[in-house]
Amino acid sequence: MEYKRILLKLSGEALMGERQYGIDPKRLAEYANEIKEVVDRGIEVAVVIGGGNIFRGLSGAATGMDRVQGDHMGMLATVINGLALQSALEQKGVQTRLQSAIKINEVAEPFIRRRAMRHLEKGRVVIFGGGTGNPYFTTDSAAVLRAIEIEADVILKGTRVDGIYTSDPEKDKNATKFDTISFNDVLRKGLKVMDTTAFTLSQENELPIVVFDMNKKGNLMRIISGENIGTVVNL
Ligand SMILES: Nc1ncnc2c1ncn2[C@@H]1O[C@H](COP(=O)(O)OP(=O)(O)OP(=O)(O)O)[C@@H](O)[C@H]1O
Numbered sequence: 241m242e243y244k245r246i247l248l249k250l251s252g253e254a255l256m257g258e259r260q261y262g263i264d265p266k267r268l269a270e271y272a273n274e275i276k277e278v279v280d281r282g283i284e285v286a287v288v289i290g291g292g293n294i295f296r297g298l299s300g301a302a303t304g305m306d307r308v309q310g311d312h313m314g315m316l317a318t319v320i321n322g323l324a325l326q327s328a329l330e331q332k333g334v335q336t337r338l339q340s341a342i343k344i345n346e347v348a349e350p351f352i353r354r355r356a357m358r359h360l361e362k363g364r365v366v367i368f369g370g371g372t373g374n375p376y377f378t379t380d381s382a383a384v385l386r387a388i389e390i391e392a393d394v395i396l397k398g399t400r401v402d403g404i405y406t407s408d409p410e411k412d413k414n415a416t417k418f419d420t421i422s423f424n425d426v427l428r429k430g431l432k433v434m435d436t437t438a439f440t441l442s443q444e445n446e447l448p449i450v451v452f453d454m455n456k457k458g459n460l461m462r463i464i465s466g467e468n469i470g471t472v473v474n475l
């Protein structure tokens with residue numbers, strides 16, 4: 241299928257590059273290049289970015305912090321990453337808007353669906369920060385929610401693994417990769433590459449997801465050009 245409007249989910253953790261914490265400017269610039277290539281092709285691009293390189297609510301809860309408080313910190317972390325990506329894209333001459341699900345008006349526009357769609361029509365990259373704006377969710381769920389709202393053709397989940405495997409490939413070296421898999425199979429087999437809420441929402445709205453390795457140069461453009469890389473999750 242030829243994509244006109246995509247929702248790209250970027251992992252916050254991947255932004256660390258070789259570091260243990262925070263943002264690697266080299267990795268950020270690489271991601272900006274990948275996105276620019278696609279924008280220059282006339283594809284409308286929205287981005288949801290994670291916050292795992294800075295803070296996750298669950299990690300906070302594990303050390304005794306109130307979960308909701310931790311989730312608020314996690315959502316703020318995604319805004320920080322959104323600002324960094326915005327800056328990296330603008331350095332390359334790509335027009336962008338950052339919209340946040342939590343009000344932080346001095347630094348980002350509030351999320352307004354119609355406005356986001358208008359930005360996309362004008363060729364601006366719209367970065368959605370703040371996740372869904374609610375605790376107990378993840379940015380994977382935010383990615384699916386925003387993709388449905390803006391009527392994206394597909395969710396491209398760019399991560400550090402090259403697709404969905406029979407089990408976590410970072411833990412099991414015998415794991416094998418799926419080229420395609422149904423939502424039902426992902427859920428039945430309990431595959432963990434995205435959370436269940438995100439997969440279920442995508443399935444109910446018949447929105448396909450492609451999981452692919454974002455750290456390999458040119459991969460985003462390969463998907464746009466119709467190459468079969470990564471794993472396609474469909475009905
Ligand atoms: N069956 C599986 N196939 C592929 N990857 C899997 C599987 N099970 C678990 N994973 C793990 O899922 C992760 C992919 O998710 P991703 O990199 O987006 O992390 P994330 O926690 O969502 O990032 P962030 O929170 O920083 O945005 C990989 O680290 C991979 O090891």
Ligand SMILES: O=c1ccn([C@@H]2O[C@H](COP(=O)(O)O)[C@@H](O)[C@H]2O)c(=O)[nH]1
Pocket residue numbers: 252289290291292295296297298310311312313314315317318370371372373374375376377378379380382
């Ligand atoms: O809708 C949301 C999205 C995110 N959070 C919190 O932010 C962190 C970082 O997001 P990741 O998806 O893990 O990258 C997440 O751990 C949550 O604590 C949220 O509360 N609501």
